[in-house]
Amino acid sequence: MRSPLVAIMLALSAAFPAVADVLEIKKDAPKQYVVKKGDTLWDISGIYLNKPWLWPELWQMNPQINNPNLIYPGDALTLVYDADGKPRLVINKAYRKLSPQGRITPKGKNAVTTLPLELIKPYLTYEQAINSDEIDNKPYVLGANQNTKTQTLGHILYINGDLKLNQAYAIYHKGEPYVDPKTNTALANKASFVGVVRVFRRGDITNGVPASVRVESVKREIKQGDFLLPLMQGQMLPAYFNMHRPKQPVEGAVIASANHSREFSTMDIVVLNLGSEQQVEPGHILDIERQSPGVIDGRRGPRYPEDSSSFEKLVSDTSEFLGLEADENSTVWTMPKEKVGELIVFKVYDKVSYALITKNQHPIRIGDIAVIH
Template sequence: MKSPFIAIILALGAAFPVLADVLTIKKDAPKQYVVKKGDTLWDISAIYLNEPWLWPELWQMNPQIDNPHLIYPGDALALIYDADGNPRLVINKAYRKLSPMGRITPKGKDAITTLPLELIKPYLSFEQAINSDTIKEKPYILGANENTKTQTIDHILYVKGNLKRNQAYAIYHEGAPYTDPKTGEKLASRASYVGMARAFRAGDAANGEPASVRVESVKREIKQGDFLLPAMEGQMLPVYFNMHRPTQPLQGHVIASPREVREFSTMDVVVLNLGSEQQVEVGHVIDIERQSPKVIDGARGPRYTEDSSRLEKLVSATSELFGSESDEDSITWKMPAEKVGEMIIFKVYDKVSYALITKNQYPIRIGDLAVIH
């Protein structure tokens, strides 16, 4: 049985109007749905809507549901249409009276949530994407009071840099860079959280005196060269996530996964080569598309590129290079990209962002497109 998730609190329609969006109910949507333990508002909205991030409008102006965040397992929801023909979900109060299975559920911490924050919490707390030049400017660990590879609680670390006494610092390890798949540009470095420490000596780098910190918690091995940031730097997020489509076209790629795997599914986290420089925002809903394979139509008929002969591949490459398709015996067909999923941006940096996959028809892969047309 799933334990209740901490909710990401989404702004209701009153705070973030979505009146411009027209709700379309799925043809196979049920007239009534009974809430189960482990459901989220997103799950329920996805039963009725192809675009579940529009859930506030499905629930808004509903006199029976003062706060849709306070719906509980066992509640029966009915789909109705208001006087203007707009679909709405309401609680079927008669359900509990008529159903022998109905029972009163205590109202409290068991209210269903919107999205499972526990799934992205590690990436809010333990992952950052930081410019390598910025990392070079940060204080970093020189060594410890004991020559050991594993630093534990209460060990003392010596730091090159000036720190503030009594301030808490998060310790990060610089990992492999995130790179653009087309240009090879280094977009940012992955910074993984390894521990927390508190400064008790400020240090004087100009005179060769290191700062000193005492380790308060350890997530993984702390190494020489790991760098420090004030504990809350990069961890502040908005209380409300306004889920919406970007207003301008976008095109990027899925370039990495914090889990360092190559295929992903719903509720997995991926890294995109899109950031604030491309006007990406927290709460943006982005489509995931996959480029269909090219087909070379030659003397032996249509074949995928990998199944074609060397001559056909050479002719195809020459046609692409010089922009010519004059060879009637071999024509390369460039197939369209097709939608394979959706994701929500939840953390944004200058050139990269983290996204949570909310829907997928096929496994999502490194190299898939992140687009808005």
Template sequence: MKSSFVAWFFAAATAFAVQAEQVTVKSTAPQQYVVKQGDTLWDISSLYLASPWRWQELWQSNPQIKNPDLIYPGDVLALVYDASGVPQLQLVKGVKKLSPTSRVALKSLRAIPTLPMNLIEPYLTYEIAMSDEDVAALPIVLGANRNVKMNTQGQLLYIKGDVNQQAVYGIYRLGEHYRDLQSQQVLARETKLVATVRAVHGGNIAAGTPASVAVETVKQEIRAGDVLMPLQQLYSAQFKMSRPSNAVQGQIVATNNQLREFSTMSIVVLNLGKADEVNEGHILDIQRQSPTVIEGQAGPRYIEDANSLEKLVKAVAETFGTENSEASVVWTMPKEKVGELMIFKVFDKVSYALVTKTREPLRVGDYVVAQPN
């Protein structure tokens, strides 16, 4: 009873501390900063905060800023403190003068992005994760008006399926399947944009007449069997950074670089989607499972180094739910945080994210988690 009360007391105290925690500004944070072309919101947040996703808390009492995610080149940010010592960032108005010899350039009309656009724009613009059922319903490329391997601008392609005359489409190449690492269930199919086309004739499948489209731009070779989708070019460069309001647990199931290990600024695929209530801008912790230890007669050893008898004991313990026995004790270690990431594109069952912080190299199979606020 005593141990239960102590555990409850410390849990309650910890929860109170988290709720009462105030945002802490770095000791190296500049008192004044001029937003430059090429900056990202994440870059500027990192100048001021160890946890850049808490950016909005610096603006919470600032009536000058209606949308803290919209900051422009030429804006001047000043770090101030209120009467209670709470830090705030304010937008400097009036004469924006940093020194007797330097003045701020005229403000740009385009807000800076949240993340580096050179990294995420291809995934916002050119990549879509779809179910096999949705892919099967799409029009496909049958061939071209000339038997050549490289289809060029202005060439005609013949299409099986319905297209709207004069509408613009993207031609997409089917890529790998994303699978859940535990169940091996197919989550989605990767599709990559290889060309853009404009519909010329609608065609008639019942009469055996294909539709035709004219090639406008080519990124890669167009192949028979590639699929057509309405071109999706609209996307936002700004994201509202926040922790999810609900508990989230998933895994990294793929990465863009196909390497065994990867680090900050890598693009990863998660087995979390719309059904898991994750959104663009959500910040998740990356965790790694610490290795299991078997404590046997020869002393504690990692499961990889345990002998056959110890491994058999572990298997029996897992099967019957009795991890502790006289012969050995199986220690299932906790998961430890190894980094953070931000989701920037969400599909039905998967999402794309950018790794924003790492403590050590990451791997496919690492966990991603968030606790409710």
């Protein structure tokens, strides 16, 4: 019978074929690295590899690391090369015996993960992106046993919907829509977790009797119109992601950010107008590109449009619309797109997905392109 570890390794081998990517160790990679609390496999791989998503290859089938998903703070990792000249990370057992930190480090729940779960957990458990039509068909809060606009712990709520007796449900608040910048259409609505309720009276919706629930926990105030989902729906929390590049070309855009800032950086969360309909999956690695500004090369020399005269701008806009050069003495140059960062998708819906920025050369902005060519 095949062991779970072998199955995992075979799956990772299929996800990272040798013909597609070659391990390239960074020139400044250390010969030894001591795992610290808060490190992830992604972080460690980024120290050694130019392509961090190839981390399974770095310790694949390594007899000294029985399970690369179970390394701990205090472990000393040493870079070595096998008989075929392939780089491998091994645990330096001599260091581990001598290191007090290595001896006292507790095991189990403190194992290193592939991504920083403390950053993405709120978007795996407390936030969802749901189609507006789907939300409209969910059971929702009509009111409570107290005539107040907001409800809290211990209150009884009345629900317009068929609910299962004694079952727990999560309550969500419908937020602003995520809008596609090209089509200006709503792709999904942000849905924020507000609390947990449990059904103690089913009700009879056909005869106008609402279901009754009791509030068991509250993250924020519950309001009339907030809708219900089964408690665990959409709240899966994978500790490890099968990180890989998509097999097919993908192109979308950053349409929103978690912190609502104008610019964001490594370890920030962004929303993409890409989802399962575009064959995007959790663990997909995408490049972030930005369109370089165009240039009008006219009688006064090359200039950016904002530095050009009103007449040059008018000629440029007209020529671009007609697909012509500006005039015999002026040329409109369309510049290429340049890579400004990388991200990893960690939660996918039909038309949108959440992603974590893992690298950036410049501040990332709304409208930047998420792409694999």
